[in-house]
Amino acid sequence: xxxxxxxxxxxxxxxxxxxxxxxxxxxxxxxxxxxxxxxxxxxxxxxxxxxxxxxxxxxxxxxxxxxxxxxxxxxxxxxxxxxxxxxxxxxxxxxxxxxxxxxxxxxxxxxxxxxxxxxxxxxxxxxxxxxxxxxxxxxxxxxxxxxxxxxxxxxxxxxxxxxxxxxxxxxxxxxxxxxxxxxxxxxxxxxxxxxxxxxxxxxxxxxxxxxxxxxxxxxxxxxxxxxxxxxxxxxxxxxxxxxxxxxxxxxxxxxxxxxxxxxxxxxxxxxxxxxxxxxxxxxxxxxxxxxxxxxxxxxxxxxxxxxxxxxxxxxxxxxxxxxxxxxxxxxx
Numbered sequence: 001x002x003x004x005x006x007x008x009x010x011x012x013x014x015x016x017x018x019x020x021x022x023x024x025x026x027x028x029x030x031x032x033x034x035x036x037x038x039x040x041x042x043x044x045x046x047x048x049x050x051x052x053x054x055x056x057x058x059x060x061x062x063x064x065x066x067x068x069x070x071x072x073x074x075x076x077x078x079x080x081x082x083x084x085x086x087x088x089x090x091x092x093x094x095x096x097x098x099x100x101x102x103x104x105x106x107x108x109x110x111x112x113x114x115x116x117x118x119x120x121x122x123x124x125x126x127x128x129x130x131x132x133x134x135x136x137x138x139x140x141x142x143x144x145x146x147x148x149x150x151x152x153x154x155x156x157x158x159x160x161x162x163x164x165x166x167x168x169x170x171x172x173x174x175x176x177x178x179x180x181x182x183x184x185x186x187x188x189x190x191x192x193x194x195x196x197x198x199x200x201x202x203x204x205x206x207x208x209x210x211x212x213x214x215x216x217x218x219x220x221x222x223x224x225x226x227x228x229x230x231x232x233x234x235x236x237x238x239x240x241x242x243x244x245x246x247x248x249x250x251x252x253x254x255x256x257x258x259x260x261x262x263x264x265x266x267x268x269x270x271x272x273x274x275x276x277x278x279x280x281x282x283x284x285x286x287x288x289x290x291x292x293x294x295x296x297x298x299x300x301x302x303x304x305x306x307x308x309x310x311x312x313x314x315x316x317x318x319x320x321x322x323x324x325x326x327x328x329x330x331x332x
Contacts (some may be wrong), residue, residue, distance in 0.1 A: 008034060008172065008183045008192035015176070026160065028086045029110055030174065030191065033133055036080040037172060038190060039166040040073045040131065041114075042165045044123065063111070069123055070094055073116035073131065079258060084206055087112050088138055091145035094278040098308065100145045103183045107143055111136050115277040118163075119245025130166035130247025133174075134281040135160040146152050155280030155301035162285065163247045165263070173199065173251065173285070180254075185199055201291040204234070205318035207258030209242045209249045216231035217265035221296070221329035228328070246273065250282050250316065254289055259317030263296065271295075275305055281313045292322040296329040 006014075014029050049309050074094040082101055089111040091098040101108070115132040122129055136157055140152040148288050162174025170185040172192055182196030206231045215223065229238040241258070243249050249260045264271045273279050283293030283300035293300040293316040303312065 005118050005313065006194040008194070011181065011183070011194055015178070025109060025319070026176065028084070029081075029135065030113070030160065032078070032080050032084050032086055032165075033112075034164075034172060034192065035133060036077045038154060038185070039076050039080075039172075041166050041170045041185065042162070043072055043076075045127065046070065047157035058300060069129075070117045070120045073120075077114055077131070079114050081112060085293065086110070088142075089150055090114065091151045092116060092122055092171070096329060098146065098148065098151050099183070100143065103139055109137050109142055110185045111138055111146060113151060113201070113276050113281075115274070116172050118247050118278065119243070122245050127243060127245065127249040128165055130251075130329075131164040132247060132278055133162055134158055134276065134284070148308070151276065152305045154304050155275075155283055157253075158284045158301075161281035163281065165247050165251050167248065171195070175285055176287045176295060177288065181283050196255075200289050201254055201286075201318050204235070205244060205253065205257030205321050206275075207237045207241050207253055207256060208237050209240075209253060209258060210262070211242055211244065214265050217267055218263055219296075219329070219332065221332040222261070222263045222325075224332065225325045225328040228324070246278055246282065250285075252290070254286070257318055260316040260323040262313065263315070263326065268311070270311040275300075275303060275313045276308060277311040277312045277313050279316075282314075282316055286316050290319065291317055292319040294326055296324050296326060297299040 012030055016027055072093055078090055081090055086108060087100055087101060087107040088109050089100050091113045093115045113134040117129055119129040136153050137159055138146055140147050140150055151168050160174060160176040162172060171182050173180060173182040180199040181194060182199055183192035183196040185192050231237060253260055262271055262273050264300045279300050286293045295313045296315055315322050
């Protein structure tokens with residue numbers, strides 16, 4: 001894509017008028033995420049040189065082994081957001097409960113939900129990982145402590161969402177509801193530049209991304225869709241590409257065209273991905289890039305969450321590919 005000289009900071013200021021609640025608060029919030037991302041990026045890039053690889057010896061709320069970098073990234077993002085007093089609450093995939101922020105001035109209107117380091121099990125083998133974030137306006141009274149209701153909003157209420165991918169180059173990709181834009185970090189000067197303006201899924205997708213090692217545990221509709229992807233037809237078989245890091249798989253599919261899915265299995269009947277920290281922000285971006293996100297039957301962004309760490313089956317990518325998959329799910 002064409003390189004633009006506009007920095008992320010300039011872009012945020014220029015686009016502030018598009019945001020209906022424009023008060024500068026969201027701008028400061030995205031700037032804070034940008035800064036925390038740079039700090040985490042620095043640590044990720046030197047992970048092989050310092051003692052930050054491997055597990056931390058703890059499990060998170062989901063019962064998964066926490067990587068040392070999971071813990072580090074979680075602390076960096078929380079500290080950045082708390083110290084700057086620009087949000088009234090934070091929920092993290094790595095924390096049991098939400099964090100209520102009582103600053104000197106608790107007039108802040110936004111809550112942030114974050115997956116500080118998605119795909120962190122890939123760090124030890126030097127594969128791309130990322131951060132996913134989701135921003136909502138609080139629904140309880142401004143000036144009072146946040147409650148669980150501020151976080152349990154359907155994804156369609158998001159005012160912004162995005163991710164940072166720490167790969168061969170580091171990128172932040174986000175949307176405030178008006179298109180999806182990607183910015184690449186120039187590490188020499190520590191500045192993000194607009195590199196991928198107005199990102200859209202291509203008209204046709206030819207990639208499917210799923211952990212086929214779980215095939216025997218998939219629902220019948222998903223098995224049939226995978227067979228459909230592999231059939232010898234005019235525009236098929238599709239190419240199978242699966243990294244195992246949601247940010248990386250989604251990022252590739254949005255640029256090249258494809259579908260990512262993590263269905264329910266007999267072992268995980270509700271799916272494995274977290275609705276609030278992974279599915280909702282990616283669904284928000286997908287829809288604004290001309291794609292679609294579903295749990296196999298319903299639009300992801302319409303689901304009303306009932307708990308912070310709720311899981312959901314997830315199918316996301318080119319609209320016609322998700323439509324086709326849904327048709328197999330509904331038939332079965």
